[in-house]
Amino acid sequence: MNIITTPEGTRDRLFAECQRFRGVQRELTQLFHANGYEEISTPEVEYYDLFLQSGNPIPQEAMLKIVDRSGKLMVMRPDCTAPIARVAATKLKTVPLPQRLYYNETVFRSGDANRGGSSEIPQCGIELLGEGGLEADVEAVSMAVAALKAVCPNGFHIELGHAGLFPVLADQMEMPPIQVEEMRKLIEGKHFAALDDFLQSYKGKPAYALLSRLSRLFGGVEVLDEAESLVGPRPELRYLRDLFDALSQTGNQDYVRFDLGLVHQIDYYTGVIFRGYAQGAGAPVLSGGRYDNLLGAFGRPAPAVGFAMDVDLLSRETSVQPSTARLRVALTKGRLQDKTVELLERVGLDCSPVKNPGRRLIHSLPNYPLDAVLAKAPDVITYVEHGVCDLGVVGKDTILEHGSPFYEVLDLGFGKCRFALAVKERTDFYGTYKTRRVATKYPNVARRFFEGKDMDVEIIKIEGSVELAPILGLADAIVDIVETGATLRENGLVPIEDVAPVSARLIVNTAAMKLKKAEILDFIGKCQSGLE
Numbered sequence: 326m327n328i329i330t331t332p333e334g335t336r337d338r339l340f341a342e343c344q345r346f347r348g349v350q351r352e353l354t355q356l357f358h359a360n361g362y363e364e365i366s367t368p369e370v371e372y373y374d375l376f377l378q379s380g381n382p383i384p385q386e387a388m389l390k391i392v393d394r395s396g397k398l399m400v401m402r403p404d405c406t407a408p409i410a411r412v413a414a415t416k417l418k419t420v421p422l423p424q425r426l427y428y429n430e431t432v433f434r435s436g437d438a439n440r441g442g443s444s445e446i447p448q449c450g451i452e453l454l455g456e457g458g459l460e461a462d463v464e465a466v467s468m469a470v471a472a473l474k475a476v477c478p479n480g481f482h483i484e485l486g487h488a489g490l491f492p493v494l495a496d497q498m499e500m501p502p503i504q505v506e507e508m509r510k511l512i513e514g515k516h517f518a519a520l521d522d523f524l525q526s527y528k529g530k531p532a533y534a535l536l537s538r539l540s541r542l543f544g545g546v547e548v549l550d551e552a553e554s555l556v557g558p559r560p561e562l563r564y565l566r567d568l569f570d571a572l573s574q575t576g577n578q579d580y581v582r583f584d585l586g587l588v589h590q591i592d593y594y595t596g597v598i599f600r601g602y603a604q605g606a607g608a609p610v611l612s613g614g615r616y617d618n619l620l621g622a623f624g625r626p627a628p629a630v631g632f633a634m635d636v637d638l639l640s641r642e643t644s645v646q647p648s649t650a651r652l653r654v655a656l657t658k659g660r661l662q663d664k665t666v667e668l669l670e671r672v673g674l675d676c677s678p679v680k681n682p683g684r685r686l687i688h689s690l691p692n693y694p695l696d697a698v699l700a701k702a703p704d705v706i707t708y709v710e711h712g713v714c715d716l717g718v719v720g721k722d723t724i725l726e727h728g729s730p731f732y733e734v735l736d737l738g739f740g741k742c743r744f745a746l747a748v749k750e751r752t753d754f755y756g757t758y759k760t761r762r763v764a765t766k767y768p769n770v771a772r773r774f775f776e777g778k779d780m781d782v783e784i785i786k787i788e789g790s791v792e793l794a795p796i797l798g799l800a801d802a803i804v805d806i807v808e809t810g811a812t813l814r815e816n817g818l819v820p821i822e823d824v825a826p827v828s829a830r831l832i833v834n835t836a837a838m839k840l841k842k843a844e845i846l847d848f849i850g851k852c853q854s855g856l857e
């Protein structure tokens with residue numbers, strides 16, 4: 326058979342697209358070079374252990390692996406920073422610090438090709454090795470500003486956070502580690518209402534006031550004022566203010582904001598963290614921070630700071646289209662549509678176009694700057710993830726199945742049902758050694774549920790009316806949505822265990838949240854007041 330397609334997650338670039346892409350690379354590399362950074366290039370394959378050693382937060386399953394002739398496990402470089410730290414600690418060991426390095430390389434990660442995920446991510450970035458402290462951070466953030474200025478004609482901004490803030494606040498809450506992680510996830514995902522609920526029983530703790538606001542504290546320098554008013558002076562907040570003041574002295578203040586809710590799972594970063602957002606791009610185009618422990622992991626302890634820019638996102642045609650102030654909201658068609666309309670009407674939005682849609686799929690509301698897009702549930706997630714819709718209304722079932730690379734800000738309370746494990750009446754599902762077969766429309770949810778029980782099962786994906794599978798003898802059980810329980814009953818099935826509760830959620834694209842903050846917060850506020 327002749328192979329005439331490119332591998333999953335890869336693509337060719339032709340003519341104008343290639344020119345735009347090379348143009349961005351040229352602009353960035355010239356800038357870095359002109360500022361005293363020297364180019365470094367490392368192999369596209371590295372030993373897997375290198376990334377284990379670096380404490381890199383990239384999950385194992387996201388790395389593309391190869392086994393070499395001696396049986397050693399290698400990976401296609403999933404990140405540029407660890408290999409550069411390796412070089413600095415070995416070949417460059419005798420070269421005095423600080424070292425200023427830049428790279429123009431592709432990193433490889435296995436994404437979900439069916440959802441537009443790319444396995445090849447071209448990056449351009451810098452590493453400033455061997456310099457700690459404010460001056461080095463000012464240099465790195467200023468370089469990030471200059472780099473975005475060079476390639477984002479429609480506007481951009483950078484947000485600063487501090488990796489040290491969350492751990493000290495979490496310590497003051499005296500929570501078990503599992504709860505700290507739960508709280509971290511709620512803050513990182515900007516689950517506004519869920520975080521409020523979660524923290525109810527911690528109201529007496531000293532860090533409660535700030536932690537309960539942390540996911541909402543993004544914006545201008547007033548964010549630091551509010552944080553300080555809630556927790557008193559803190560060195561991390563003081564540091565961010567000093568950094569902002571220093572950046573203001575070099576004329577960068579208009580490009581710099583804050584997000585105190587930037588809280589990463591693994592403390593790879595040790596100080597300032599930053600992300601860059603460009604008008605028209607649905608995901609951050611730049612990401613970086615201070616990582617003072619990485620070089621030490623390779624035997625040459627030294628502080629370091631750096632950032633990487635996504636050249637693909639920066640050179641896409643769509644990234645040069647300025648976004649409008651109107652919000653685009655993807656609504657799940659079917660069961661959730663009427664409830665969403667009810668909620669919006671309760672707070673005064675005229676939804677008549679959505680109530681009489683005909684065959685049209687996009688509807689402008691006459692009295693609010695919002696375009697409603699009607700889509701199937703998994704597509705709501707795809708549109709919001711890619712930033713072609715700013716917000717979405719979708720069931721938690723779909724989020725649990727498809728993942729959540731977006732902010733999940735509100736539980737809207739309607740569309741309530743649950744995931745349950747169900748079997749034919751009078752069946753002992755757990756009482757056998759045989760590998761059980763489970764039919765479901767939600768294979769990821771089912772797989773995780775049984776993994777949590779350390780149980781091997783065979784999962785069969787069914788597209789609908791899953792109840793048929795055990796009746797016809799194809800499966801021993803199903804994992805499916807149960808609302809009233811009528812469908813199970815009428816088909817001789819019984820629920821034996823709840824898997825997860827489900828209800829409709831309001832989700833927000835991570836870049837849109839930052840680029841259209843005022844409009845999006847207004848809409849979230851409206852939805853929240855409709856719930857109350």
Ligand SMILES: Nc1ncnc2c1ncn2[C@@H]1O[C@H](COP(=O)(O)OP(=O)(O)OP(=O)(O)O)[C@@H](O)[C@H]1O
Nearest residue numbers: 658659660661702720721722723740741742806808
């Ligand atoms: N009884 C229920 N069955 C299925 N979904 C429900 C139920 N109750 C609430 N929901 C919520 O409604 C959402 C949309 O359900 P709906 O049935 O309209 O679409 P779907 O089942 O995903 O698609 P379709 O039936 O068109 O294949 C679900 O994702 C879920 O969050």
Ligand SMILES: O=P(O)(O)OC[C@H]1O[C@H](OP(=O)(O)OP(=O)(O)O)[C@H](O)[C@@H]1O
Nearest residue numbers: 789790791806807808809810811812813
């Ligand atoms: O507990 P109940 O109130 O009976 O509701 C649960 C049923 O509703 C859903 O099916 P849906 O009607 O969406 O059809 P589908 O199976 O084709 O998705 C779900 O998959 C169950 O079959």
